[in-house]
Amino acid sequence: MIALKLAYKNLVGAGLRTLLIVFVLSLAYVLIIYMNGLYQGWDRQARIETIAWEVAEGQYWQTEYDPYDAMTLTDAHAPVPAELEASVSEGKAVPILITQATIYPEGRMMGALLKGIDTRQKLLSIPTDLLDPDSDEITAIVGTRLAKAAGLEIGDKLLIRWRDVNGTFDATDLKIAEIFKTAVPAVDQGQVWIPLSTLQEITGMSGEASLVVVDKSPGEGTSISGWEFKGHDFLFKALEEMIKSKTVGGSVFYLIILALALLAIFDTQVLSIFRRQREIGTYIAMGMTRKQVVGIFTVEGGMHAILAVVLGALYGFPLLLWTTKTGIKMPEGTDDFGMAAAEHMYPYYSLALIIGTIILVMIATTIVSYMPSRKISKMNPNDAIRGKII
Amino acid sequence: MKNGSIITIESLIKSFPIGGGEFTALNGINLTFAKGEFSGIVGPSGSGKTTLLNILGSLDSPTKGHTNVLGTASDQMNPRVSAMLRKKHIGFIFQTYNLMPVYTVFENVEFPLLLLKTPAAERKKAVLEALEWVGISDKVKSKPPQLSGGESQRVAIARAMVKKPDLVLADEPTANLDAENSHHILQTMENLNKELQTTFVFATHDEKVIGYLRRIITLEDGKVVSDKNIKK
Numbered sequence: 205m206i207a208l209k210l211a212y213k214n215l216v217g218a219g220l221r222t223l224l225i226v227f228v229l230s231l232a233y234v235l236i237i238y239m240n241g242l243y244q245g246w247d248r249q250a251r252i253e254t255i256a257w258e259v260a261e262g263q264y265w266q267t268e269y270d271p272y273d274a275m276t277l278t279d280a281h282a283p284v285p286a287e288l289e290a291s292v293s294e295g296k297a298v299p300i301l302i303t304q305a306t307i308y309p310e311g312r313m314m315g316a317l318l319k320g321i322d323t324r325q326k327l328l329s330i331p332t333d334l335l336d337p338d339s340d341e342i343t344a345i346v347g348t349r350l351a352k353a354a355g356l357e358i359g360d361k362l363l364i365r366w367r368d369v370n371g372t373f374d375a376t377d378l379k380i381a382e383i384f385k386t387a388v389p390a391v392d393q394g395q396v397w398i399p400l401s402t403l404q405e406i407t408g409m410s411g412e413a414s415l416v417v418v419d420k421s422p423g424e425g426t427s428i429s430g431w432e433f434k435g436h437d438f439l440f441k442a443l444e445e446m447i448k449s450k451t452v453g454g455s456v457f458y459l460i461i462l463a464l465a466l467l468a469i470f471d472t473q474v475l476s477i478f479r480r481q482r483e484i485g486t487y488i489a490m491g492m493t494r495k496q497v498v499g500i501f502t503v504e505g506g507m508h509a510i511l512a513v514v515l516g517a518l519y520g521f522p523l524l525l526w527t528t529k530t531g532i533k534m535p536e537g538t539d540d541f542g543m544a545a546a547e548h549m550y551p552y553y554s555l556a557l558i559i560g561t562i563i564l565v566m567i568a569t570t571i572v573s574y575m576p577s578r579k580i581s582k583m584n585p586n587d588a589i590r591g592k593i594i
Numbered sequence: 595m596k597n598g599s600i601i602t603i604e605s606l607i608k609s610f611p612i613g614g615g616e617f618t619a620l621n622g623i624n625l626t627f628a629k630g631e632f633s634g635i636v637g638p639s640g641s642g643k644t645t646l647l648n649i650l651g652s653l654d655s656p657t658k659g660h661t662n663v664l665g666t667a668s669d670q671m672n673p674r675v676s677a678m679l680r681k682k683h684i685g686f687i688f689q690t691y692n693l694m695p696v697y698t699v700f701e702n703v704e705f706p707l708l709l710l711k712t713p714a715a716e717r718k719k720a721v722l723e724a725l726e727w728v729g730i731s732d733k734v735k736s737k738p739p740q741l742s743g744g745e746s747q748r749v750a751i752a753r754a755m756v757k758k759p760d761l762v763l764a765d766e767p768t769a770n771l772d773a774e775n776s777h778h779i780l781q782t783m784e785n786l787n788k789e790l791q792t793t794f795v796f797a798t799h800d801e802k803v804i805g806y807l808r809r810i811i812t813l814e815d816g817k818v819v820s821d822k823n824i825k826k
């Protein structure tokens with residue numbers, strides 16, 4: 205209690221210096237919480253969007269299917285397994301057939317994935333109901349990213365060339381029925397969606413699919429006759445790693461601020477222990493043990509962290525709250541990160557993040573306050589009383 | 595220990611390591627102090643006054659010999675025991691006052707009682723009383739930087755006296771004060787000595803202080819060269 209009161213008085217007595225350190229330290233709190241909240245928010249948002257648009261509760265992959273190796277697509281198709289047929293007809297599972305194709309927008313040539321999807325599906329947010337499997341022309345929908353890259357607009361015709369099951373090339377015109385906006389590049393960039401039945405027909409892969417999206421996870425690693433289940437753990441691994449690497453990169457900035465504050469506290473401690481030898485000697489003369497005096501100085505340094513919480517809360521709380529309301533506008537080109545990113549990012553500040561940050565900063569502050577204070581336990585009180593220690 | 599004595603010192607030697615060898619600051623001291631004494635260790639600068647006072651106050655320990663301060667023998671001393679002894683029974687007054695600049699006068703004087711965990715009501719009463727003893731009741735809310743040297747030393751006396759210690763050790767308490775202030779604080783301490791039976795030991799070479807002492811112990815080169823009681 206004495207230590208707290210004394211610490212408080214000494215810090216307030218130091219005035220501007222204290223204010224400066226406390227401000228920088230509060231900045232570290234707010235930045236740490238903001239940056240991590242941003243990535244946590246991004247992670248949450250990306251998961252929600254990816255679940256809605258791409259993966260639902262998981263996907264069965266045909267054994268040959270490997271999204272990172274386009275060459276495998278030639279063989280990555282098989283009849284939808286009988287075990288999933290009931291779910292498919294109930295709309296609880298959505299088969300998707302994927303084949304490599306080349307599109308020729310405005311006479312240019314671009315590689316693309318041609319994806320066939322059940323037009324009645326409701327599991328994914330892709331507006332497949334705008335596809336017409338019974339039309340004479342082949343209707344297609346694409347995302348805004350592809351539309352932009354290929355210069356497409358609704359109603360445009362798009363020449364496409366693909367190989368059928370025997371490897372024979374074929375080509376036709378598609379009619380763009382809709383351009384949809386999504387935060388998930390994985391269903392947009394380089395992708396053209398057409399009705400499943402149409403794709404099966406033109407490739408000669410009747411009743412086949414490359415993957416089946418499902419609305420319920422049977423458990424990671426489950427497999428049924430040539431199809432392997434990939435759950436969220438697997439499908440979000442890349443996202444997790446991406447977020448992690450971004451979090452590490454983003455932390456450099458606030459770690460510098462934090463280091464600056466800690467350095468200032470360390471320096472203040474060294475200086476005040478030197479300048480306040482008389483006080484230290486007097487405490488000992490009045491019957492405090494050296495340990496208690498070390499405690500007083502450690503608490504005093506550590507109290508910067510407490511004052512910084514107060515100051516940080518004062519401006520940080522409304523600021524952070526505001527960012528959760530309005531979101532953060534993401535810079536152009538964020539789409540190209542290859543992960544789901546909406547135009548506005550809504551940071552997510554969990555209680556664990558806030559409390560964790562406060563504890564972390566307090567521990568760091570206490571350590572840098574304690575280190576110089578240890579010197580006190582080696583001081584000769586008689587020299588200290590007379591201010592004779594150089 | 596002799597009857598009625600609160601401090602005994604026998605064959606005390608104190609030496610400090612300097613350079614390769616050592617320097618003997620106190621060399622064979624034998625002294626006893628009785629309760630209620632108003633005594634002083636006098637002698638030229640460097641004669642060992644402060645060193646002796648520090649040993650009396652258990653801030654330092656003898657190199658050789660034996661001491662017993664307020665019932666605690668030097669061979670029982672350890673940092674804990676000596677801290678406890680100082681906290682409960684010994685008050686210090688320094689040449690440089692050594693007040694805490696961020697605390698008010700009241701809080702400075704209150705500090706020793708906080709260490710003793712005295713209840714708040716009792717604390718307040720004792721602090722106000724101590725401030726009255728030294729005649730500085732009007733400055734309770736001031737902070738040390740706003741006080742004159744004389745006022746500061748009076749606060750320091752109140753701080754040393756507030757717990758009603760058995761022993762007060764004052765090292766050159768008047769060295770930074772003018773004559774008027776010196777006499778004022780000496781009269782204050784003399785009165786407290788009479789009223790509370792507190793034992794005072796000074797270390798000084800100031801003639802003004804010596805004039806108030808009832809026992810003068812003269813130190814030269816770490817040895818007691820005379821020990822006189824003065825009839826008042």
Ligand SMILES: Nc1ncnc2c1ncn2[C@@H]1O[C@H](COP(=O)(O)OP(=O)(O)O)[C@@H](O)[C@H]1O
Nearest residue numbers: 610612617619638639640641642643644645646
């Ligand atoms: N910690 C120490 N280390 C070395 N020498 C010391 C130390 N403390 C005191 N001395 C020496 O002991 C002698 C007595 O010092 P001190 O007790 O301070 O004298 P006084 O108070 O009478 O002026 C001096 O010569 C001083 O230099």
Ligand SMILES: [Mg+2]
Nearest residue numbers: 643644645797
């Ligand atoms: Mg001295």
